[in-house]
Amino acid sequence: MLEAVRRDEAYANLLLPARIRRARLGQADAALATELTYGTLRRQGYYDHVIAIAADRPADAIDPAVLDVLRLGVHQLLATRVPTHAAVNEQVDLVRRVAPKAAGFVNAVLRTVSRTDAAAWRDLVAEGASGEDDRLGRLESHPAWVVRALRSALAREGRGDELEALLQADNSSPRVNLAVLPGVGDGAQELAAVEGYAPDRYSPIGATADDPIAVVSAAGGRIRVQDEGSQLAALALSRAMPVRPGERWLDLCSGPGGKTAVLAAEALAAGAELAANEVIPARAELVRAAIAGVPLEVDVRVGDGRALDAAAFGAPGGFDRILLDAPCTGLGALRRRPEARWRKRPEDVAELTQLQGELLDAAFGALAPGGVLAYVTCSPHTAETHGSIGGALARWGGTAESLDTAAVVQSVSRHPLDLGADAATVQLWPHRHGTDAMFIALVRRVPED
Numbered sequence: 001m002l003e004a005v006r007r008d009e010a011y012a013n014l015l016l017p018a019r020i021r022r023a024r025l026g027q028a029d030a031a032l033a034t035e036l037t038y039g040t041l042r043r044q045g046y047y048d049h050v051i052a053i054a055a056d057r058p059a060d061a062i063d064p065a066v067l068d069v070l071r072l073g074v075h076q077l078l079a080t081r082v083p084t085h086a087a088v089n090e091q092v093d094l095v096r097r098v099a100p101k102a103a104g105f106v107n108a109v110l111r112t113v114s115r116t117d118a119a120a121w122r123d124l125v126a127e128g129a130s131g132e133d134d135r136l137g138r139l140e141s142h143p144a145w146v147v148r149a150l151r152s153a154l155a156r157e158g159r160g161d162e163l164e165a166l167l168q169a170d171n172s173s174p175r176v177n178l179a180v181l182p183g184v185g186d187g188a189q190e191l192a193a194v195e196g197y198a199p200d201r202y203s204p205i206g207a208t209a210d211d212p213i214a215v216v217s218a219a220g221g222r223i224r225v226q227d228e229g230s231q232l233a234a235l236a237l238s239r240a241m242p243v244r245p246g247e248r249w250l251d252l253c254s255g256p257g258g259k260t261a262v263l264a265a266e267a268l269a270a271g272a273e274l275a276a277n278e279v280i281p282a283r284a285e286l287v288r289a290a291i292a293g294v295p296l297e298v299d300v301r302v303g304d305g306r307a308l309d310a311a312a313f314g315a316p317g318g319f320d321r322i323l324l325d326a327p328c329t330g331l332g333a334l335r336r337r338p339e340a341r342w343r344k345r346p347e348d349v350a351e352l353t354q355l356q357g358e359l360l361d362a363a364f365g366a367l368a369p370g371g372v373l374a375y376v377t378c379s380p381h382t383a384e385t386h387g388s389i390g391g392a393l394a395r396w397g398g399t400a401e402s403l404d405t406a407a408v409v410q411s412v413s414r415h416p417l418d419l420g421a422d423a424a425t426v427q428l429w430p431h432r433h434g435t436d437a438m439f440i441a442l443v444r445r446v447p448e449d
């Protein structure tokens with residue numbers, strides 16, 4: 001599993017469930033396999049420092065297949081209750097299969113690790129740090145550039161002191177959260193009767209239950225797995241202002257369709273029309289599947305959003321509401337994708353902000369006068385959030401006005417959200433709200449005189 005993630009760039013959250021099914025693991029073994037894989041991948045930056053000290057050589061000087069085994073062993077020794085002898089012996093057996101000559105080395109390194117307890121290892125790893133960001137990056141296992149980006153996003157709200165809590169939140173798996181599509185069948189009633197049912201704190205359509213997967217499979221598309229922040233982002237657009245019947249809505253970058261499903265349910269209830277666009281055909285198929293539970297005709301098309309032609313969607317006068325849930329670094333959803341933090345590169349940010357700017361211009365150009373755009377990212381990186389929307393607002397000049405996004409999101413939410421002071425945008429946080437770090441900005445196209 002670790003090898004597939006490293007060598008083939010596989011996604012653990014997609015590959016692992018398939019491997020678990022193939023190996024026919026029972027519930028307890030599946031949970032253990034998931035914990036070992038996710039924990040090892042998330043914490044690999046920290047474990048590499050431990051390994052470097054114990055092996056007295058940098059981790060990147062160790063054969064990658066051997067390093068995978070060492071990381072798995074260190075995770076078992078420092079973060080699980082697996083007995084020392086079992087953790088060491090298992091890894092020695094494992095390395096015999098991939099690099100037999102390294103068995104003695106793995107045995108020696110893991111025995112060295114096991115002789116010092118977890119708290120003392122943290123002190124040893126912190127000792128070598130070059131400053132506070134490096135210290136936090138080492139201990140909470142985040143690349144230094146990501147730590148800096150998160151620190152500056154929090155500092156923008158005057159909340160830089162929350163950085164450690166945020167990094168720690170990235171290291172724990174979120175609970176599976178459900179969205180009950182509003183007005184579609186009696187999903188809400190069905191769910192209320194389910195064991196362990198608890199409504200979400202913020203999203204009015206969100207909930208958790210003891211066995212969420214069983215709930216989803218029995219719900220015929222009316223109840224879906226979705227983060228609470230994503231629900232709030234979609235509802236911020238659909239509930240930004242009262243809907244006039246016949247309004248035309250577009251989800252511009254819609255794959256795999258989580259927010260399209262919420263918008264479809266909202267459009268159905270309010271008498272609006274919805275279209276969806278996605279550049280990758282396979283992801284457009286996922287959008288079609290995601291909205292299957294909503295009895296609304298949605299025009300799902302494959303195309304590059306930068307070349308958006310509203311007339312081709314049958315909306316020559318433009319759309320009344322557009323969701324641009326933009327392709328982004330995903331730094332706000334690190335807790336879901338354990339390997340993601342090690343794959344992203346700082347260079348990705350420049351490429352993505354260029355794309356976000358072009359998509360923003362296309363979306364704004366396709367708005368009807370008075371129409372509303374929701375710009376959303378699952379990244380709190382300020383270049384992708386304030387940078388992208390701020391740049392776009394400067395280009396659009398007097399033709400655009402920011403809406404009070406904070407007031408809209410607060411009005412949608414079940415409970416008041418603790419938000420930053422900038423009313424034009426909303427930044428949600430895993431450590432503060434228990435959601436992915438979604439960013440939302442609502443902008444209106446000023447009607448012409």
Ligand SMILES: C[S@@+](CC[C@H](N)C(=O)[O-])C[C@H]1O[C@@H](n2cnc3c(N)ncnc32)[C@H](O)[C@@H]1O
Nearest residue numbers: 253254255256257258259279304305325326327
């Ligand atoms: C953040 S995801 C959208 C998630 C979706 N809203 C949901 O809730 O399930 C961004 C999507 O934009 C798509 N995308 C990337 N570049 C695009 C482009 N130039 N035009 C249209 N879609 C694009 C990606 O393939 C991806 O599916």
